[in-house]
Amino acid sequence: MPKIVDPVERRQAVADAVLRVAAREGLEHASLRNVADEAGLAIGSVRHYFAGSSELMIFAMGELARRIEARIHTHAAALLDPAATGDRRERTLQLLAETLPLDAERREEAGVWLSFVTAARTRPELRGRLAKMQAGLDELVHRVLLETDRAGALTPGLDLTVETRRLSALLDGLTLQAVQHPLLVGPDELCAVLRHHLDSLAVARD
Amino acid sequence: MPKIVDPVERRQAVADAVLRVAAREGLEHASLRNVADEAGLAIGSVRHYFAGSSELMIFAMGELARRIEARIHTHAAALLDPAATGDRRERTLQLLAETLPLDAERREEAGVWLSFVTAARTRPELRGRLAKMQAGLDELVHRVLLETDRAGALTPGLDLTVETRRLSALLDGLTLQAVQHPLLVGPDELCAVLRHHLDSLAVARD
DNA sequence: GCCGTTATAGCACGGGCGGGCTAAATTCTT
DNA sequence: AAGAATTTAGCCCGCCCGTGCTATAACGGC
Numbered sequence: 135m136p137k138i139v140d141p142v143e144r145r146q147a148v149a150d151a152v153l154r155v156a157a158r159e160g161l162e163h164a165s166l167r168n169v170a171d172e173a174g175l176a177i178g179s180v181r182h183y184f185a186g187s188s189e190l191m192i193f194a195m196g197e198l199a200r201r202i203e204a205r206i207h208t209h210a211a212a213l214l215d216p217a218a219t220g221d222r223r224e225r226t227l228q229l230l231a232e233t234l235p236l237d238a239e240r241r242e243e244a245g246v247w248l249s250f251v252t253a254a255r256t257r258p259e260l261r262g263r264l265a266k267m268q269a270g271l272d273e274l275v276h277r278v279l280l281e282t283d284r285a286g287a288l289t290p291g292l293d294l295t296v297e298t299r300r301l302s303a304l305l306d307g308l309t310l311q312a313v314q315h316p317l318l319v320g321p322d323e324l325c326a327v328l329r330h331h332l333d334s335l336a337v338a339r340d
Numbered sequence: 341m342p343k344i345v346d347p348v349e350r351r352q353a354v355a356d357a358v359l360r361v362a363a364r365e366g367l368e369h370a371s372l373r374n375v376a377d378e379a380g381l382a383i384g385s386v387r388h389y390f391a392g393s394s395e396l397m398i399f400a401m402g403e404l405a406r407r408i409e410a411r412i413h414t415h416a417a418a419l420l421d422p423a424a425t426g427d428r429r430e431r432t433l434q435l436l437a438e439t440l441p442l443d444a445e446r447r448e449e450a451g452v453w454l455s456f457v458t459a460a461r462t463r464p465e466l467r468g469r470l471a472k473m474q475a476g477l478d479e480l481v482h483r484v485l486l487e488t489d490r491a492g493a494l495t496p497g498l499d500l501t502v503e504t505r506r507l508s509a510l511l512d513g514l515t516l517q518a519v520q521h522p523l524l525v526g527p528d529e530l531c532a533v534l535r536h537h538l539d540s541l542a543v544a545r546d
Numbered sequence: 547g548c549c550g551t552t553a554t555a556g557c558a559c560g561g562g563c564g565g566g567c568t569a570a571a572t573t574c575t576t
Numbered sequence: 577a578a579g580a581a582t583t584t585a586g587c588c589c590g591c592c593c594g595t596g597c598t599a600t601a602a603c604g605g606c
Binding site: 159160162245248251256257300302304307308311313315323330 | 455532
């Protein structure tokens with residue numbers, strides 16, 4: 135048998151190269167040639183693991199989504215599930231803040247993700263993963279609100295469907311603005327707006 | 341002297357073709373050739389009015405921005421300036437709702453605009469117009485909140501800086517989600533979320 | 547040591563791209 | 577009628593693209 139290479143690992147390495155090129159030069163420059171160069175491979179090698187550029191893009195998008203979801207769900211598990219220590223309000227804030235681009239690395243990730251979102255508008259093959267991502271985020275937000283409500287920390291009588299959409303859209307919008315104008319909309323302001331929004335949903339605690 | 345052609349009009353017609361191609365096939369397909377075809381011109385003609393593709397893109401982006409701003413400011417003048425008729429709350433809602441993609445046409449516009457936003461991440465020459473657009477929207481939101489406050493219709497003690505960012509981000513996020521999932525996030529839900537947000541800022545009335 | 551399998555490498559083709567450049571058509575002024 | 581200015585048209589070059597395809601290299605089982 136041949137050279138020992140873990141094909142899964144290789145595919146991830148190539149997808150990584152896609153994301154690096156997309157972050158640095160834009161998704162439109164993530165061609166097979168550029169990606170192969172970035173990964174230190176020949177173009178033929180890349181094509182050995184991916185049938186074509188379309189499959190590569192779908193996979194790379196999936197990898198990015200997986201990475202983002204993994205980071206969030208790690209915090210979700212740590213902060214949401216156990217009857218953990220610390221202020222519930224503070225924990226909720228930290229969990230949702232994890233979806234925001236609070237540092238340069240996550241801002242880059244968000245920028246590349248936005249590229250995929252934009253590309254999906256005219257490339258149906260990307261829409262599946264996109265919908266899954268958005269559904270996951272919506273569900274997370276919904277669960278957070280539900281939990282908060284169950285703990286009696288939410289203003290009574292709120293329509294959770296509307297509140298979920300509102301909070302989810304707020305997170306998306308903050309992310310979009312932070313990607314567009316990192317200097318104008320910095321981490322502090324992102325957190326302040328999110329904190330203020332959560333406060334506005336909470337029952338008064340004096 | 342030569343054939344009589346209004347160069348301003350021509351440039352707008354070509355920019356229009358750019359926007360149509362971008363809406364239909366994505367900004368990456370808005371090449372000089374495709375745009376010339378779409379406009380019913382030869383490639384040489386297009387290049388007579390624009391020095392290169394970069395200039396064309398900047399101009400097209402500017403045209404789109406101008407169009408969006410014009411629509412909003414028309415409503416802004418009609419709904420904000422005069423001590424007009426009708427419920428103040430309702431007028432405010434309608435003004436801000438004008439920034440949302442409530443129908444297919446505006447959804448397309450927003451999608452193309454999102455393409456430019458994404459492109460600007462790796463093309464500095466587009467950032468100028470982008471920043472201007474965002475600043476204009478922020479200022480509009482700020483002014484609306486100021487006016488509402490001046491009329492005494494706002495919960496006292498609000499931090500208008502934070503509220504401006506929050507509302508502006510909410511509008512951006514709603515737009516983004518409506519572009520991504522037009523079926524899931526329809527016009528009714530957009531309006532409902534916006535109305536609810538404005539209500540949450542208002543003093544109780546009854 | 548040999549072979550089959552798999553990884554790596556990359557040539558070659560057709561096509562789209564931006565842009566330098568030339569040439570023709572058009573139309574107002576003289 | 578002649579000529580100058582402007583618009584329209586598009587050839588041609590070099591570059592990058594994806595992909596079909598072939599050739600070589602690496603390595604484990606026999």
